[in-house]
Amino acid sequence: MKLSVALDLEKDIDNLNLVKQLKGFPIWIKIGLRTYIRDGRNIIDEVKNIDQNLKIFLDLKLYDIPNTMGDASESIADLGIDMFNVHASAGEKAMQEVIKRLNSRKNRPIVLAVTALTSFEENEFYKIYNQSILEKSLAFAEMSYRAGIDGVVSSVFESKNIKEKTSSNFITLTPGIRPFGENRDDQNRIGTIEIAKNNLADFIVVGRPIYQSNDPRGVVEKILIEISK
Numbered sequence: 001m002k003l004s005v006a007l008d009l010e011k012d013i014d015n016l017n018l019v020k021q022l023k024g025f026p027i028w029i030k031i032g033l034r035t036y037i038r039d040g041r042n043i044i045d046e047v048k049n050i051d052q053n054l055k056i057f058l059d060l061k062l063y064d065i066p067n068t069m070g071d072a073s074e075s076i077a078d079l080g081i082d083m084f085n086v087h088a089s090a091g092e093k094a095m096q097e098v099i100k101r102l103n104s105r106k107n108r109p110i111v112l113a114v115t116a117l118t119s120f121e122e123n124e125f126y127k128i129y130n131q132s133i134l135e136k137s138l139a140f141a142e143m144s145y146r147a148g149i150d151g152v153v154s155s156v157f158e159s160k161n162i163k164e165k166t167s168s169n170f171i172t173l174t175p176g177i178r179p180f181g182e183n184r185d186d187q188n189r190i191g192t193i194e195i196a197k198n199n200l201a202d203f204i205v206v207g208r209p210i211y212q213s214n215d216p217r218g219v220v221e222k223i224l225i226e227i228s229k
Contacts, residue, residue, distance in 0.1 A: 001197065001227045004028035004057050004173070005220065006207030012039045012046075018210075019050050021217050025224065028055040028082070030205055036060060044079055055082040057173075061114050063087040066097040073098040076109070083110035085153055088140035095147035103148075110171065113144035114153045115162075118176035118190065134158055138165050145170055151202065156191035159199040173203035179223050180209070193226045 005027055007015040015035060029047055036043065036058065047054055058081045062069050069090060076084050086098055095113060102108040115137040116125060122133055129136045134157075141152045141162040151171025154162060159172040176190040196204050206223060213219045 001201060002026075002028060002203050003220070003223055003227060004030045004203050004205045005210055006030045006032060006059075006205055007035050007043070007047075007211075008032055008207050009035075009211055012043060014211075015039075015043065016046055016050065018216055019047050019054070022220055023051045023054075025217075025220055026053070027220065027224075028057050028203070030057045030059050030207075031081075032059045033061070041079055044081060048080075056080075057082065058084040061085055061087045062098075063090045064094070066091075066094040069094045070097040070101040073111070074101050077102055077105060081109055083112065085112040085114055086149075088113040088115055088144050088152070092143050092147045095144060095149050099148040110150045112151045112153050112171060112173055113140065113147075113149045115140040115158065116154065118155045118174075134161065138162060141166055141170070156196045156199045156201055156204075159196070159201045163200055168200075171202045172200070173205065174199075174201040175205040177204040177206050178209060179204075179206055179219075179226065193223065197227075 005022060007029060009015045031043055044056060047056060058076060062072055069086060086095060098111060116133045120133060125133050137154050137158040138161060142165055144152055145166040152162060153173045155176060156174045159174055162172055163170055174196055177196060178190050179193050210216050210219050
């Protein structure tokens with residue numbers, strides 16, 4: 001299991017100060033929508049300047065027609081990031097197009113597909129998709145697997161079932177992790193490190209429990225110890 005730390009702070013200088021504090025750890029850095037829209041490619045370059053060994057996950061959740069998603073995925077790959085995501089709701093053809101465009105590259109980034117956002121409650125999700133979170137997440141995962149996508153973004157509670165329906169090598173990245181029982185905030189389907197382990201998650205994403213701490217480096221160290229047990 002790998003740790004991805006979310007850079008979700010209000011100012012770019014605060015994000016970069018956090019990265020400086022975490023320099024040297026074997027972690028991934030998740031750059032999300034607000035941060036990338038505000039800071040652009042510069043934030044990617046700045047993170048790499050701080051620590052070349054940090055892996056970067058660009059979390060933009062592409063969702064558009066197949067050709068546009070293919071074009072965007074090539075531009076994203078040119079940024080030199082290590083992983084990014086699309087939304088499974090865009091459909092199988094769109095995901096196939098993304099993989100088709102990237103497979104010709106020597107070292108293409110990992111591509112994940114978002115199933116159900118961890119902010120969803122069951123009733124709200126059903127109104128949109130007319131299926132339960134688990135049912136639709138499994139359907140999205142199977143479709144993504146057929147399309148050649150490397151894995152999915154899901155809550156910890158769908159992770160094990162997704163691997164059983166696809167492959168043990170199909171990546172699951174699980175946001176909404178509260179490693180030591182912290183507040184859920186705006187997330188609904190949250191889990192601990194132990195739950196993530198039991199559900200065979202490959203990546204956990206942790207944000208606020210790290211960057212709202214007075215000792216972010218200490219929290220990351222504790223998380224990595226728990227992961228390695």
